[in-house]
Amino acid sequence: DVEKVALNYGRVDYKYLDNVSTIDAKNYLKQGHFPPGSMGPKIQAVINFLESGGERAIITSLEKINDALEGKAGTHFYIENS
Numbered sequence: 001d002v003e004k005v006a007l008n009y010g011r012v013d014y015k016y017l018d019n020v021s022t023i024d025a026k027n028y029l030k031q032g033h034f035p036p037g038s039m040g041p042k043i044q045a046v047i048n049f050l051e052s053g054g055e056r057a058i059i060t061s062l063e064k065i066n067d068a069l070e071g072k073a074g075t076h077f078y079i080e081n082s
Helices: 022-030 040-051 062-069
Strands: 003-007 016-018 018-022 057-059 073-077
Touching: 016 040, 022 040, 022 073, 040 057, 040 073
Parallel strands: 018 073
Antiparallel strands: 003 016, 057 073
16 A cells, blocks of 8 residues: 555655646656556556546545545546647
């Protein structure tokens, strides 16, 4: 369980993400930030959901779900058209 999505996860230079567009999420995937065996499938599912008409998506831990729904926790994803 993770509270937020992070770039460079597991490294000293990691960075938690608060708000991520679908364009940025795709770029991060291409750059290898989200491996297939960890966060990659979750990020791809978020992209697919939003591009299929979903309004918003959040990745967070179960413990933080209420805070995330109030915008106080988690990584929030939104659609951004190129």
